[in-house]
Amino acid sequence: MKxxxxxxQRPATLAQALAALAxxxxxxxxxxxxxxxxPMMNFRVANxxxxxxxxxxxxxxxxxxxxxxxxxxxxxxxxxLAASADVREALxxxxxxxxxIAHDAIRNRGTIGGSLALADPAAEMPAIALALGATFExxxxxxxxxxxxxxxxxxxxxxxLEQGELIVAIHLPVATPDHAFGFHELTQxxxxxxxxxxxxxxxxxxxxxxxxxxxxxxxxITALEKAISAGTPVQDALTHLADVDWTGDLKAxxxxxxxxxxxxxxRAIGGMRP
Ligand SMILES: Cc1cc2nc3c(=O)[nH]c(=O)nc-3n(C[C@H](O)[C@H](O)[C@H](O)COP(=O)(O)OP(=O)(O)OC[C@H]3O[C@@H](n4cnc5c(N)ncnc54)[C@H](O)[C@@H]3O)c2cc1C
Numbered sequence: 001m002k003x004x005x006x007x008x009q010r011p012a013t014l015a016q017a018l019a020a021l022a023x024x025x026x027x028x029x030x031x032x033x034x035x036x037x038x039p040m041m042n043f044r045v046a047n048x049x050x051x052x053x054x055x056x057x058x059x060x061x062x063x064x065x066x067x068x069x070x071x072x073x074x075x076x077x078x079x080x081l082a083a084s085a086d087v088r089e090a091l092x093x094x095x096x097x098x099x100x101i102a103h104d105a106i107r108n109r110g111t112i113g114g115s116l117a118l119a120d121p122a123a124e125m126p127a128i129a130l131a132l133g134a135t136f137e138x139x140x141x142x143x144x145x146x147x148x149x150x151x152x153x154x155x156x157x158x159x160x161l162e163q164g165e166l167i168v169a170i171h172l173p174v175a176t177p178d179h180a181f182g183f184h185e186l187t188q189x190x191x192x193x194x195x196x197x198x199x200x201x202x203x204x205x206x207x208x209x210x211x212x213x214x215x216x217x218x219x220x221i222t223a224l225e226k227a228i229s230a231g232t233p234v235q236d237a238l239t240h241l242a243d244v245d246w247t248g249d250l251k252a253x254x255x256x257x258x259x260x261x262x263x264x265x266x267r268a269i270g271g272m273r274p
Pocket of ligand 1: 109113117119
């Protein structure tokens with residue numbers, strides 16, 4: 001199928017983009033890499049009256065290291081993240097996950113901001129943002145606000161973004177010598193969305209553990225994090241997976257997803273590195 005008719009705008013400034021998105025009657029939507037939005041339009045799952053292309057917005061570009069924090073513009077593509085020495089050195093968890101996201105063609109166009117705004121519960125970047133305790137810089141016509149990753153993901157493809165708001169950038173903590181990171185995902189084929197996956201950031205004894213592909217959003221389990229942080233062996237800590245409402249679908253039942261999440265967790269912890 002082809003997408004229904006839509007109006008296309010390519011603003012030159014953030015202010016122009018926000019004005020173009022503010023027209024609620026047109027159901028305007030931002031366009032980033034188009035790797036999810038264009039198929040969604042072709043399948044008529046999304047039907048925006050206006051597409052606002054973010055390609056020319058300088059505010060949404062670039063990777064800037066500033067002391068203990070690194071700022072990644074929302075329009076930064078996966079391929080640019082993979083090529084960045086700053087990302088490899090300061091954000092090893094992102095570097096670990098990138099080869100698992102789709103394929104080269106999609107990584108050449110897809111953006112970190114598009115993935116976070118879409119909030120696919122099986123996507124890697126939302127879980128990584130959660131594990132790292134990221135903060136999102138969000139702009140709307142009312143001004144700029146910051147949203148913690150813990151408050152951002154609110155359900156199945158649902159976020160704290162209001163109509164007309166844009167993710168401008170993501171702020172992430174730079175890795176320090178007392179950090180270690182783990183990542184593992186289980187898929188049917190390499191490059192597929194994960195059946196179950198986990199991203200882990202440890203600082204000293206404290207673990208932030210974010211699962212993906214297993215629930216309606218990227219998921220932290222407080223009791224599990226506390227147990228692992230207290231030194232409980234993974235096999236014993238798995239009891240804390242019992243209370244979660246694990247996704248069950250045609251690919252894996254809820255019980256299988258719980259089991260796969262436990263396997264991913266064990267492998268990620270076994271492979272933790274600075
Ligand atoms: C075959 C295939 C396999 C894939 N496999 C994976 C995978 O394994 N893992 C994975 O994570 N992803 C996967 N993807 C999705 C891919 O990562 C997308 O690139 C990503 O989800 C969306 O990024 P995008 O830049 O293309 O966003 P777009 O498709 O342009 O936009 C996605 C959504 O976000 C909104 N949006 C975009 N930018 C912003 C912004 N700055 N502020 C607010 N809203 C915004 C858009 O309006 C739209 O609703 C796959 C895609 C395909 C086609």
